[in-house]
Amino acid sequence: MSKRNQTLGEFIIENQTSFKYTSGELSRLLNSIRLAAKVVNHEVNKAGLVDIIGAAGDTNIQGEDQQKLDVYANEKFIQTLTKRNIVCGIASEEEDDFITINSQDENHQNKYVVLIDPLDGSSNIDVNVSVGTIFSVYRRVTPLGTPVSLEDFLQKGSAQVAAGYVVYGTSTMLVYTTGDGVNGFTLNPAIGSYYLSHPNMQFPEDGNIYSVNEGNYLDFPLGIKKYIKYCQEDEGERPYTSRYIGSLVSDFHRNMIKGGIYMYPKSSKNPKGKLRLLYECNPMAFIAEQANGKASDGYTRIMDIEPTELHERVPFICGSKNMVEKAEEFMRNN
Ligand SMILES: O=P(O)(O)OC[C@H]1O[C@](O)(COP(=O)(O)O)[C@@H](O)[C@@H]1O
Ligand SMILES: [Mg+2]
């Protein structure tokens, strides 16, 4: 069977050996993500038809108005991961604190925790623009059989055993790594199978697309302002093209395929940046590095940052290696 026609299930089984960390449990965990993504995809695709768009009427711990689809996606991923009794804890953008999943079978003590942004790109929901889901998986660091604790979640990104995203776009794709490269699977909604449509995804080392919300330009650090001006100069490969979808997953996915850089710098409105380290920046950084890309806060490798809080935010620069290094050069020199 050609690689392209391989389904996710077959791919995981066939590549059991090549996945550095894949155990039966991790495969089952990834399969439960796959299942939840199918359920959320079904809802995303009919959001305009049913009462699932618009605000849910609550605000999350981030102080953001929760959208109905944020809440729905959060419930589905937590439900699926809990029911399958695979993880010992879950942290979510939409939950104030982490959730402890008590193992129903005393002898079966789950060793993984999952951190998740159940619905990324919330501002796009009501305007029919692509959104995503982002997830990150760690082995717990506290002893099996004891209740999961905050330290199981506050691990550096370099300790991740798996990370991935779902992009609900013109097609729905599950893209993930277990530390052995990045593979992209496209969902065939008619039969509910994922096909290995993008084996071994790699960031082009260079690119000519930059993604940043230029509405905050006046407020950016000088180094970012100078890098944006560098992108806009008419010299050699420049000016670059500016593309900003307003959904990290979608901007990242396009940049990984075409080459490009995504930046969410700090500003007075977001003094530490907007994106969350644990369930947005770390998983995307793991995928980026596994795909020959790069991710930093402008100075420090994202996956080396020692987390201190569940919902902490960091400035985020991610994408084609040479572009990220050029932006870091401007940050260092200004
Ligand atoms: O609207 P802004 O400030 O440019 O922020 C857009 C960014 O915020 C996000 O929507 C944050 O993610 P959430 O939607 O999960 O909160 C990113 O997906 C996106 O890149
Ligand atoms: Mg997000």
Ligand SMILES: [Mg+2]
């Ligand atoms: Mg979100």
